[in-house]
Amino acid sequence: MEPLLAIRGLNVRFGPSExxxxxxADVDLDVAPQEIVGIAxxxxxxxxxxxxxxxxxxxxxxxxxxxxxxxxxxxxTLNDGEMARLRGRELSMVLQNPMTSLDPLYxxxxxxxxxxxxxxxxxxxxxxxxxxxxxxxxxxxxxxLRVRQYPHQLSGGMRQRVLVGMATAAAPKLLIADEPTTxxxxxxxxxxxxxxRELRETAGSAVIIVTHDLSAIRRLSDRVVVMYAGxxxxxxxxxxxxxxxxxxYTRALLASLPRIEGDEVHLEPIPGQVxxxxxxxxxCAFAARCPVAKDICRGQRPPExxxxxxxxxxxxxxxxxx
Amino acid sequence: MTANEPMVEASGIxxxxxxxxxxxxxxxxxxxxxxxxxFRIPHGRTFGLVxxxxxxxxxxxxxxxxxxxxTEGDLRVEGQPIFRQSPAEELAYRRKVQAVFQDPYxxxxxxxxxxxxxxxxLRAHGMPRxxxxxRAPDLLRIVGLPPEAALKYxxxxxxxxxxxxxxxRALSVDPQLLVLDEPVSALDVSVRAQVLALLRDMQQRLGxxxxxxxxxxxxxxxxxxxxxxxxFGRVVEVGPARQVLRQPFHPYTRRLVALAxxxxxxxxVRMQGELPSPLNPPSGCLFRTxxxxxxxxCIDQRPEMRDAGSEHMVACHHYExxxxxxxxxxxxxxxxx
Amino acid sequence: xSATSEGSGLGPFRRRFTxxxxxxxxxxATTICVILVIxxxxxxxxxxxxxxxxxFTAILTPPVWIEGGSWEHLLGTDQLGRDMLSRLVAGARISxxxxxxxxxxxxxxxxxxxxxxxxxxxxxxxxxxxxxxAFLALPFILMALAFVAALGTGVGNIIIVMVLTNWARYxxxxxxxxxxxxxRDFVLLARVAGLNRRAxxxxxxxxxxxxxxxxxxxxxxxxxxxxxxxxxxxxxxIQPPDVSWGLTLAExxxxxxxxxxxxxxxxxxxxxxxxxxxxxxxxxKARFDPRGQL
Numbered sequence: 001m002e003p004l005l006a007i008r009g010l011n012v013r014f015g016p017s018e019x020x021x022x023x024x025a026d027v028d029l030d031v032a033p034q035e036i037v038g039i040a041x042x043x044x045x046x047x048x049x050x051x052x053x054x055x056x057x058x059x060x061x062x063x064x065x066x067x068x069x070x071x072x073x074x075x076x077t078l079n080d081g082e083m084a085r086l087r088g089r090e091l092s093m094v095l096q097n098p099m100t101s102l103d104p105l106y107x108x109x110x111x112x113x114x115x116x117x118x119x120x121x122x123x124x125x126x127x128x129x130x131x132x133x134x135x136x137x138x139x140x141x142x143x144x145l146r147v148r149q150y151p152h153q154l155s156g157g158m159r160q161r162v163l164v165g166m167a168t169a170a171a172p173k174l175l176i177a178d179e180p181t182t183x184x185x186x187x188x189x190x191x192x193x194x195x196x197r198e199l200r201e202t203a204g205s206a207v208i209i210v211t212h213d214l215s216a217i218r219r220l221s222d223r224v225v226v227m228y229a230g231x232x233x234x235x236x237x238x239x240x241x242x243x244x245x246x247x248x249y250t251r252a253l254l255a256s257l258p259r260i261e262g263d264e265v266h267l268e269p270i271p272g273q274v275x276x277x278x279x280x281x282x283x284c285a286f287a288a289r290c291p292v293a294k295d296i297c298r299g300q301r302p303p304e305x306x307x308x309x310x311x312x313x314x315x316x317x318x319x320x321x322x
Numbered sequence: 323m324t325a326n327e328p329m330v331e332a333s334g335i336x337x338x339x340x341x342x343x344x345x346x347x348x349x350x351x352x353x354x355x356x357x358x359x360x361f362r363i364p365h366g367r368t369f370g371l372v373x374x375x376x377x378x379x380x381x382x383x384x385x386x387x388x389x390x391x392x393t394e395g396d397l398r399v400e401g402q403p404i405f406r407q408s409p410a411e412e413l414a415y416r417r418k419v420q421a422v423f424q425d426p427y428x429x430x431x432x433x434x435x436x437x438x439x440x441x442x443x444l445r446a447h448g449m450p451r452x453x454x455x456x457r458a459p460d461l462l463r464i465v466g467l468p469p470e471a472a473l474k475y476x477x478x479x480x481x482x483x484x485x486x487x488x489x490x491r492a493l494s495v496d497p498q499l500l501v502l503d504e505p506v507s508a509l510d511v512s513v514r515a516q517v518l519a520l521l522r523d524m525q526q527r528l529g530x531x532x533x534x535x536x537x538x539x540x541x542x543x544x545x546x547x548x549x550x551x552x553x554f555g556r557v558v559e560v561g562p563a564r565q566v567l568r569q570p571f572h573p574y575t576r577r578l579v580a581l582a583x584x585x586x587x588x589x590x591v592r593m594q595g596e597l598p599s600p601l602n603p604p605s606g607c608l609f610r611t612x613x614x615x616x617x618x619x620c621i622d623q624r625p626e627m628r629d630a631g632s633e634h635m636v637a638c639h640h641y642e643x644x645x646x647x648x649x650x651x652x653x654x655x656x657x658x659x
Numbered sequence: 660x661s662a663t664s665e666g667s668g669l670g671p672f673r674r675r676f677t678x679x680x681x682x683x684x685x686x687x688a689t690t691i692c693v694i695l696v697i698x699x700x701x702x703x704x705x706x707x708x709x710x711x712x713x714x715f716t717a718i719l720t721p722p723v724w725i726e727g728g729s730w731e732h733l734l735g736t737d738q739l740g741r742d743m744l745s746r747l748v749a750g751a752r753i754s755x756x757x758x759x760x761x762x763x764x765x766x767x768x769x770x771x772x773x774x775x776x777x778x779x780x781x782x783x784x785x786x787x788x789x790x791x792x793a794f795l796a797l798p799f800i801l802m803a804l805a806f807v808a809a810l811g812t813g814v815g816n817i818i819i820v821m822v823l824t825n826w827a828r829y830x831x832x833x834x835x836x837x838x839x840x841x842x843r844d845f846v847l848l849a850r851v852a853g854l855n856r857r858a859x860x861x862x863x864x865x866x867x868x869x870x871x872x873x874x875x876x877x878x879x880x881x882x883x884x885x886x887x888x889x890x891x892x893x894x895x896x897i898q899p900p901d902v903s904w905g906l907t908l909a910e911x912x913x914x915x916x917x918x919x920x921x922x923x924x925x926x927x928x929x930x931x932x933x934x935x936x937x938x939x940x941x942x943x944k945a946r947f948d949p950r951g952q953l
Contacts, residue, residue, distance in 0.1 A: 042510035043481070156375070185374035186537060186581050187593035194589050212511055219588040256515035258540035263564055265544040269515035273480055387851050416853030428844040433866045443852035491852070 003030040003069075004173055004206050005054070010066035012046070012053050020063075021277045023049040025230045027066075031174065031206050036196065038217030038238065039210045040253070041227035044274045047210045050227070051176050054208075055093055056083050071173060089119065092172035096179035098159035102151040108135070108162055109147030112169070119170045137202075138165040138195055157188035164195050171203035178210045189213075193220045214257065218242050223310070226250050229275055229285035236311030247313045248293075249286045284316065292317055327401055329499055329531040330363040330386065335395035337381050341601075353600050355381045357555045358395070360627075363548070365498075368525065368532040370546030370563060372539060372578070376600065378555040379535045383503045386533060387421050388412070399499065417447055420492035424504035426484035430476040436462070437472035440491045447495060461490040465520060482513030489520065499531045506541060518544055539582040543567045551575045554598070554608045557627075561634030571636040571645055573613045594654055607639070615644050616653030688938035695932055699755040702748035708732075710749035710902050714740035719918045735920040737911060743924050749902040750925065754932070757814060757903075758883035761821030762876050768822065769829020770865075770872060776830065777837025778860050787830065794827035800889065807895040817896050821883055832875055836868040878940035881933035888929050904928050 012024040024046040031037050041047040052058040054068055056075065068075040070091060075083065087093075095101055102111060112131035129136075135143035138161040151159060160180065167175060177196065181189040193216055196207045209220060217224050217238065224241050226234040226249065234247035245251045255268040272289040281287065287297040297316050305318035337356040356378040363369040371379045384390040385397060388404060397404055399419065407415060420443070423429050430439055437458035444454040459469035465486040476484060485505060492500055502521065506514040522545060525532060536542040542549060543563055550560040551572065559572040570576045580591040598604050598611050607625050610616035617640075625637045643649035698705075708731075717740040721728045728735065734743040776787040794802075806820040840846060841864060849859045888905030890896030897903040904925040911921025 042512060186539075186578065187374060190581060190588060190592065194592075197588065214511070253511060256512045258515075258518075258538075258544045260540065260543065260568075265540060267515045267518065267544065269519050270512035271516075273482065273513070274510075384847075387847075389847055389850060413853055416851065419851070421848060421851045423844045423848065425844055429848055431845045431849075431863050431867075442849070442854070446849075446853040446855075446858070488848075491848075495852075 004033045004035075004071055005029070005031040005208075006067075006069040007054070008067040008069075010050070010053060010068065011064070012049050012058065013063045014059075014061065015278070017063075019278060022230050022280070023062075023277060024053060027232055029225060029232070029235075031208060033173070034200050034204055034206055035223065036200060036207045036209065036221045038221030038224045039208060039227060040212065040214055040217050040224060041210075042212055042253075042274060044229065044277060045227040046230035047227050048178055049230075051093070051178050051208070051210055055087065055091065055176060057093075088115070088167070088172075089170045090173045092167040092170070092175050094160075094164055094167050094175065094177040094180045096182050098156050098163055098183060101163050102159055104151050106150075107147065108149055108151065108154070112147070112162070112166055115166045115169050134165040134169050135162065137168075138162070139191070140165070155188075156184055157191065160184060160188075160192050161195065164192065164199075168199055168203060168205065172205050174206045174208065175199060176208045176210070179212070180209065181213065181216060182211065189216065196220060214242075214254065226253070229280060230277060231285065231314065233286065233315070234313040236308070236313075240308065240311055246307055246311070246318065247315050248290045248317070252289070252291075284314070292320070326364075328362040329365045329367075329400060330361075330369070330533065331398045331401075332359055332361050332382075333396045333398075334358050334360055335382070335385065335392040335397050337378075337385065337390060338393045351601055354555050354603075355600075356385075356392070359552075359555075359557050360395075361548075361550055361557065361560060363499075363531055363533060365531055366525075366529050367547040368534050368545045370542040370549040371533065371535045371552060372537065372542050372549060373552030374537065376554075377552040379552050380503055382552075383421070383501050383533060383535055386499075386501055387419065388415070413447065417443075417495045418497055419499045419501065420495065420497040421501040421503065422485070422488045422492050422505045424507050426481045426488065426508060427476075429488045430484055432476055434476070435472070436474050436476070436479075436487055439476070439487060440472075440494055443491060443495045457494065461494050462487075464493065464524075465490040466516075480513075481509055482516060485509060485513075485517050486520065489517075489524070493524065493528070496528075497530070499533070501533045501535075503535045504537070505534075507536065507538070514541070521545060539567055539579060551578070554600070554603065556608065556637070558609065558638070559634075559636045560627075561630070561636075562632070565632070565634050569645075571630055571634070571641040572609075572638050573615050573641075573644055574609050576644070607637075610653060610655045613653045613655075614651045615640055615649045616655040617650075618655070620653070621655050621657070685938045685942050688935040688942075691931055691935040692939055695751055695755060695935070698748050698751040700752075702751060706742075706745045706748050708742040708745045710741060710745040711900050712741060712745075716740065719914065719921075721918070722920055734924055735918070737907075737921050738914055738918075743920060746902050746907055747904070747924055747928055750904040750907055751928070751932075753814065753897055753901055753903045754884055754887055754905070754929075755880075757818050757821065757887050757897075758880050760818045761825060761883045761887075762879045764818065765822040765825040766829050766872060766876050766879075769826040769831075770833050770868075772826070773830040773833025774837055774860055774865060774868075777834035778841060778856065778864060784834070788834065791827040791830045791834075794824075795831065799824040799886070803886065803890055804893075804895060807890065812895060812898050814897060814901065817887060817890060820890070821886055824886065825879060825883065828879075829872065829875065832871060833868055836871055837864055840864050840867050874940055874944040877936055877943060881936040881940070884929060884932050884936070888925075 007027055007029040010024055010027040011022065013020040013022050015021040027050060039047045039050065049058065053064050054075065058064065064076060109131045112134050116131065131147050132143045135146055140146055140158060140161050146154065181192050184192065196209065197220065199205045200207060209217065211217060221238050224236065224238045225232055226247065228249050234241060234250045241250065245254055252270045256270055258265050258267045270289055275285050275288065281298060283298045283300050284302050287293040290297065302314045302316045304312055304314055306312045307318060335356060336354065336358055339353045339355055341351045341353060359382060361369060371382065373379045381390060385392050391405055404415060437455045440458050440461045441454035444457065445451055458472040462469055462471050467483060467486050479487060506517050509517060518541065524530060532545065534542060534545050546563040549563045549566040550557045551566065551574065553574050559566055559570065559575050566575060567579060570579050577591065577593050580586060594612050594614065604611050605621055606623055607616065607620040610620040619639050623639065625639045627635045627637045630636050630641065640649050717732065717736050719738060720732050720736040722735040723730055723733050732742050736742055772787050776784040802824055803820050806823055807816065810816045810819065846859060846863050849863050887896055887903060888908065891903045891905030892909040894909065897906050907925040908922055914921050
C-alpha cells in the first residue's frame with residue numbers, strides 16, 4: 001500500500017553551521033493510512049523535533065533537509081499558506097500541555113466553534129455536528145454544559161479531550177500527538193489513548209504518538225520506532241519489539257522500567273548518560289553505554305539491518321542479538 | 323525516645339484553604355486539601371504516598387517540611403510536635419528533615435554554583451563558608467557526580483544530574499528524614515532508574531527515613547515499605563506496600579493497580595467519570611462518583627478507616643465483598659444525597 | 660529542545676524602531692547612549708568654550724553650515740552669545756546626572772520596600788502597597804509641581820522630587836516578582852535548609868529579580884530625562900546658572916521664529932537620549948527577561 005507519510009533522509013540541525021547540533025539525523029520513516037505508529041525515546045532523542053519538522057513548526061533557525069511526502073505532496077517545499085491550509089485539516093497535532101493550549105479568556109464552545117468555522121470555510125472533510133457534537137465524540141461528560149465553561153473550570157484530562165476534539169474536527173488523515181498523556185494522571189491517560197484508537201476507527205486517521213511512556217506505545221500502536229540521539233535505532237511491529245527487542249538500547253530501556261518479580265521490584269539503570277548532541281562520537285551514539293559494544297561500534301556508524309519482516313535496526317551486533 | 327517510637331506520626335491532620343469570594347457579596351469558599359490523615363513512619367523505613375494530582379499528597383509533604391501549617395490535627399517527628407517549636411528547636415528540625423522535589427530545573431537556584439548549592443544547608447547551620455564548600459566534592463561523590471562538577475552552574479547539568487545535585491544538597495546536613503516529592507517523575511526512564519537506585523542505596527547506607535510521594539505505583543513500590551493511597555484529600559487505604567499494591571482492598575486502589583500493571587489491553591480497565599469538584603465534594607464516600615461498586619450506603623455514609631488485618635487499613639463499606647468478588651456492580655452513584 | 664515555533668523576538672516594526680535586527684543589540688542606540696554618558700562624565704574636557712561664557716559680539720550666530728555661521732560655534736550661539744554645543748554638553752551632564760541619581764535612589768528605595776512587602780506579606784505588604792498605589796494614582800507632573808512648590812528648586816531638590824515620583828513603580832515591580840519567586844522550589848528548599856529570612860531574600864530572591872529591575876531602570880532613565888526637562892522648561896527645575904536641556908529649551912522658546920537652533924538642539928538631544936535609552940532597555944528586556952527564558 002502507498003504510504004500516507006514517507007520521510008526520506010530527514011535531517012534537522014540547530015545552532016551555528018560550524019558547530020551544528022544534529023537534533024534529527026538520517027531518518028527514514030513510512031506511515032501507512034490508518035496506522036498507529038509510536039515513537040519512543042528519551043529527552044534529546046529528537047522525537048519531538050521530528051514531529052515539528054513534519055508539521056513545520058520548528059523555530060526558523062532550524063535547518064531541515066530531506067524529503068517529507070504526505071499524501072502526494074512534499075511538505076518541505078510547500079509555501080507557508082499551503083502548509084497552513086493543510087494543518088488542522090489533513091494534518092493535525094495534539095501537544096503535551098493541555099493547561100496552556102487553550103486560551104483562558106474564551107469559553108470552550110467559543111474555541112471549538114472557531115476551529116469549526118475555519119474548517120467550514122474551505123469545507124475540508126468536516127465531520128458532522130457543531131461544537132457539542134465535537135465534545136461528545138471525545139466523550140466529554142455533559143458537553144452542553146462544557147461549551148459554556150472556561151478552560152480553568154475543566155480538569156487537565158477534560159482539556160486534553162477538548163484539544164483532541166478540536167484537532168480532529170476535520171477528520172485528519174494524520175494526527176501527530178506529542179506526549180499527549182504526560183501531564184495527565186494515570187486514570188485519565190488510558191482514556192485519551194482510547195480516543196486515538198477510536199479516531200482511527202471512526203475517521204480513518206493515522207496516528208503518530210510520540211512519548212517516553214513505553215506502556216502507552218505498547219498498548220496503542222501497531223508499530224514502534226525507537227530513537228536515540230536523533231537517530232532511529234530500531235523499528236518494528238510493536239508486539240515483536242516489546243517481546244524480543246533486538247537493539248541493545250531498546251533492551252536497556254525496557255529493563256530500566258521497574259518490574260515486579262515476586263515480592264521484589266527490580267530495575268536496571270542504564271549506566272552513563274545521553275550524549276551531548278553537539279559532540280557525538282563518530283560511531284554508534286549508544287556505544288559508550290552499551291554492554292555489548294566492540295571497537296567497530298565506536299568507530300563507525302552502524303548500517304541498517306533488516307532482521308525480520310518490517311523489523312529493522314541499526315546495530316553492528318544485529319546478528320548476535322537475536 | 324522509646325525503641326518503637328515512630329520517626330513521623332500524623333494524627334488526624336487536615337488543611338483547609340479559604341478561597342476569596344467570587345462576588346462582592348458571595349461567601350468565601352473553603353476547600354479541604356487534606357482531611358483527617360493519620361499515618362506512622364517507623365525509623366529507617368519508607369512511607370509511600372500515592373494519589374492523583376490534587377489528592378493532597380504534596381500538601382502533606384509541605385506540612386512535614388513546615389512550609390504549610392495544618393489547620394487540624396497533630397504532626398510529630400520523634401515524638402516532638404513540630405508546630406510548637408522554639409526558633410532553636412526549629413533550626414535543629416531543619417537539620418533533621420530535608421527534601422527533594424520534582425522539578426530538577428526549579429529546585430536549584432539558577433545563579434549559584436554547584437559547590438555553593440550543595441553546601442548552603444551547612445552554612446545555614448553555622449559552618450563557615452570555606453569549610454562548607456570544601457565538603458562539596460565529597461557530597462558530589464556520594465551521589466555519583468565527579469568532584470569537578472562543584473565548579474559548574476545548574477544549567478550545565480542534565481535533569482538526572484541536577485536531581486543528584488539536589489540529593490547531595492539534602493544529604494549535606496546528615497538528615498534523618500527525607501521528604502521526596504515526586505523526585506523522579508520529571509526524569510527520563512533510564513535516568514529515573516539511576517536515581518531510584520541511588521535513593522535506595524542512600525537509605526541502606528545512611529539509615530534514612532523517607533516520605534516518598536509518587537503517582538507511578540511501580541516506582542513507589544520499589545522504595546516503599548508502607549504505602550498510603552490518597553483520594554481527594556483523604557487516605558483511603560494504608561498498609562504494607564506488598565499487600566496494598568499487590569492485593570489492594572479499596573476499589574480505587576484496585577483500579578489504580580490494574581491500570582498500572584500495563585498487562586491489560588488498552589480499554590480493558592477503565593476509570594469512569596471525572597474527579598468531583600473540590601468546592602462541592604460528594605456526600606458519603608468521595609469515590610462513589612467513579613466507583614462501579616457504589617450503592618446507596620455509599621451516598622449516605624462516609625466510610626471510616628477499618629482494620630483489615632496485619633496493619634492494613636481501608637476506608638470502604640464493601641471491601642470484603644469487593645475482594646471476594648461477590649459485590650454487585652451497582653455504581654457509580656452520581657446523585658446527591 | 661523545543662519543537663514549537665517561538666517568536667523570533669521582536670516584530671519587524673519594533674525591530675526597526677529599536678534599530679537592532681533579530682537578537683542583535685541596537686547599535687545606533689547603544690552608541691548614542693555611550694556618547695551621552697561620555698559627554699556627561701568627561702564632556703568638559705572636550706569643549707573649549709565655557710557654557711556660560713557670554714559673548715555679545717556673537718549673539719544668535721547660526722550653526723556653521725548656514726550663512727553667517729562660524730567654525731567657532733559649530734551649532735551656533737544663543738541670545739547671549741553662549742555656545743550651543745557647550746551648553747548641550749554641559750546640559751547632558753546635569754540632565755543625565757539627575758536622571759541617573761533619581762533612578763538609582765528611587766530604585767534602591769523601591770527595591771527595599773518591594774522586597775519587604777513581597778517577602779513578608781501580611782500587614783507590611785498591605786501598608787507598603789497601599790502607599791505605592793497612592794503614589795501611582797497621582798499624576799506625576801502634578802505631584803512634582805507640588806513637591807517643588809514645597810521644597811524649592813535646585814538640583815538636589817529636583818532629584819528628590821524625581822525619586823518621590825518613581826520609587827513606587829520599582830516597589831510594585833519587585834513585589835510582584837518576589838511573590839512569584841518565593842513560591843519557586845529553590846526558595847522553598849532554602850527554607851527547608853534552614854536559611855533565615857534575610858539570607859533567603861538577599862541570596863535567592865534579590866539576584867533573581869535584578870534583571871527585570873535593571874531593564875526598568877534603563878527605561879526609567881529616559882523617563883527621568885523627560886521629567887527633568889519638563890520641570891526645567893516650566894521653570895521649576897534646574898535654575899540658571901546651571902544648564903540643562905529642558906532649561907535651554909525654555910530659554911530659546913522666545914527666539915523660536917528667528918533662531919530655530921536654540922530650541923531644536925536641546926529638543927533633538929532629549930528625543931535622541933530618551934529613544935536611545937528606551938531602545939537599549941527594550942533590547943535588554945527581550946534579551947534577559949527571565950520570563951522569556953523559563
